[in-house]
Amino acid sequence: MGTLNILIAVCLAYVALLFGVAFMAERAALKGRGNWLRSPWIYTLSLSIYCTAWTFYGAVGYAARSGLEFVTIYLGPSLVMVGWWWALRKMVRIGRTQRITSVADLISSRYGKSGLLAVCVTLLALIGITPYISLQLQSVTLSFSSFAVSDAEGAALIAAHDTALWVAIGLALFTILFGTRNLDANERHHGVVMAIAVEAVVKLFALIAVGVFVVWGLAGGIGPMLERIDASEIGAWQMDRGRWFGLTFLSAAAFLTLPRMFQVLVVENEDEGHLRTAAWAFPTYLFLMSLFVVPIAVVGLELMPAGANPDQFVLTVPLSQGQDGLAMLSFLGGFSSATSMVIVASIALSTMVSNHIVMPIFLRVTRGGASGPSDVRHVVILARRISIGIVLTLGYFYYKISGGGTALAAIGLVSFAGLAQLLPAMMGGIFWRGATRNGAFAGLVTGFVLWAYCLLLPQFGGGLPVAVVEQGPWGIGWLRPHALFGIQGMDPLLHAVMWSLLLNATVFVLVSIASFPSPLERLQGAQFVNIFEHSNNPQSWSGGVAQSEDLMIMAQRILGPAEVQSFFQAEAARQGLAGFLPEPTPDFLARLERELSGAVGGATAHAMVAQIMGAATVSVEDLLAVADETAQMMEYSSQLEAKSNELTRTARQLRAANDKLTKLSVQKDAFLSQISHELRTPMTSIRAFSEILRDADGLKAQDLTRYASIIHAEAIRLTRLLDDLLDLSVLENGQVNLNIREGTLADVISHAIAAAGADMHPLKVRRIGPASDIMLRTDLDRLAQVFINLIANAQKYCDAERPELVIEVNRRSGRIIVDFIDNGTGIAPDAQGMIFEKFYRVSDRQAGGAGLGLAICREIMDRLGGTLGYLPGQGGAAFRVSLPVAQWMAAR
């Protein structure tokens, strides 16, 4: 019982450590202190998820059975990494510029953002990877039992508890916690990557420690070790030549196409430069991982009894020598290999499942993102979490149903062969512009069917009837799954890989040549293949028709209001515009689409923007279809189009500026006439009644009082107007004295509500947010003046049947933000730019006032170091007051 208890304790402590590491890394990244998180070394270590429990335990077993053949599994990836200049560099660049989130996204984006292909790849990955996850659960369970053998009570304990279940639950928790924290898949999972890097070090260290113990502790040095190797059962070079070549190729292909590898290689990549380091550092890692495999296998074969499972030599050899500590380390190594693979694989799979299956269905059910009633953001995160749960549940049940026996051990290569079917579509996609969606689809389906028929189904008993395997379907001999077209006697794995990939590639090429791609496909094709030559602009939208405000409303639902508002503001600033609404330029739309595709995948993002752009999409496609003659011509025309759009946009901006100037100059003219009117009207009453009082005798006493009070009231009105004018001019000239005091924001708001008489008015005021614990240090009276004005505006102009004003307080990136949002019709877009100008009134004569209120408010906020702006896209009229950090502090 002793060892097992310690084992479980160590295991839990190790898991706690991983949680801690992931948590610290997330914190550091959040605070921007995570530069060390972005080193090429962390990147290299994260690639080590290639080495799963299958390689950690299985490699030694493999070597014990078939000698050096195991090394092919490492040779392939080493060649791919060393040859990074060919494929990986391009994949990483494409992944980064196009904001690719998964293998499925890569293939779907390349072939015209095709949803069908994405679903196809996702399903293939799900079928191929689920058994692989089971394999990891099995290996952890097996390693527990290896410890329990020496320990009768422990064995009972293991039997009573379902280890695999607990491991699966723990991994699901970890993955959900650190894998779905932020939505944008491009924001990367620092915590997960860091934990994986730690696990990479642990497993390498563990394997080397066991190796060193075996070579120097048991065999007595390098020389004697080599002699022992030659003397062992695997002492002579014995190689199935086809498998040596085939497995090297297969592992190289799988290295590029496995979803989890794509996740760490491309999606989590922080910097293309990291590839330079990983190009030699990762082969070194693989070298070290495989260096001691043969010695451990040889010594294991000598030391262990005949029937011992060679897959567990890494554990059982140290155990048999009484090296419990070393065995414990080795156990942690295997545990690390299994867990890191499962975590990344389930993140990668869940991203694909949620982006390409769940979200499209959700969007269709709710009739498109822009009109969906609920917050898509939550749906995406929920979909990811559920997908992770589903992936792990599938893995667990597969493990239970398959019985966890030897059948699982073969699954590693079967899974590789399945995922390798993506290779033609992927490589064709990034190197050959002629590749088309139909070709990719036909090739994938062909490869997948052959793989299932020749390898997957026969491998797992019951998948195909024995008669079919031996005589072929309906007795047709040349269709036998292990001897297609009469080619007999090949290794079944090689046979399946050869036929499936050969026919896959052939069909892919032939159909691609025969079919004609859509304009969008051709554009994406040019973008992918010539990624280094041009453009960071995946697909050009033609602007002008799009309503920035609609785009904003949609984007808010997906990415959350805060991110979107700052994104739109930054984009507007980039175009030299103030406020939140940038021009819908192709550049801006492309960037928006990329932001969205980080959250919902390329095809979905494209569909959503397309929905809002309406006819504009069609016009681009039409335009491109016209310029269909050659791809060069098409690119040329899209460049021209970009230029002409640029000109149109500049012209539009000039026109807008000119319009504004004209409007302002008309207003300047109107200013005198306005001010004259505003002053003369009360003066008329005053003069008329004072003449009446002067001239008329015998007025009744009550008339006397009444006329005098009219004069009085009109005099006050005059004074107020003059005050406003003076106020504005003082504020504008910057001669204002601020009366700085301290108080809570809540008090200021309450004071403003009371002063505006909001309790008597039908307007209902609702307050949201933590106003009460925000202390202000500013001119509270001036701030209240702004609030009163905004509340009064809502009272005057909110035209809803049941007018309601929401005052919402937020703290965001060092500012406090107070939003005043009513439920009326809001302010028309063409008026939004003018409301802060002097003497501007929404309608000619409504609700009195000289049209100075908002102008004064804006000047006040300027003096207080804050801002006041109109916030479009909120339903009703919405004003945002924002105060800088220096003016607030948390209540002490």
Add this chain to the structure above:
Amino acid sequence: MARRVLIIEDEPNIIEAISFILTRDGWQVDTHSNGHDAVSVVQARAPDLVILDVMLPGRSGYDILTDLRALPATQDLPVLMLTARGQARDRELAEKAGASRFMTKPFSNADVIEALNALVAE
């Protein structure tokens, strides 16, 4: 029979003041405070004289006057325009629209009465 005057003006205090001085001078005073339906109100009440403000809710006094001059019944109706915007351009607009007299606010009460009497005498 007392002469009837219609005051079209939206400031209640100004209406009250003008009403007071005109009633005292022996006029029968009628008031209206909105631009939308001013033309039909003038037609319906058929006053001897109209006092018309320029800045009215709904419709400007110039437009109302232009319409009145286009109708046979009110073609020659004496109209005194009042405006609070005392620029030369406003006077031109008033004359173009067909105002019989034009006065700038604030006015002296005596001037208003004198102007009205002169208009009726014409």
Add this chain to the structure above:
Amino acid sequence: MSDKPSPVFLERRSYRQRRLVDAARLLPLAGALLWLVPLLWPQDSGPDVAQQIPAVPTSSAIIYIFGIWIILVLSAMFLSAMLDHKSDLRYQGDQPENRDT
């Protein structure tokens, strides 16, 4: 790869960079070829043991395969150090445009 007309002769440095890139492209091919050499090694198989050359011992195979591995790693390390910082700026105009980051 590029349609744009490029100068016929390059400066010495660009020329060197281009050849380094060629080397980087060739490296995996060389590695693959060298690792395929074991396919030519004799194996003892079949009944006719007498006529056969003895099979290569596993220890020699390990030394050969892992030796090539080390050579590949060192070459890749050398190349990526040499290509660092400079190559992207000059080679076929495919430098990254960091406008988006």
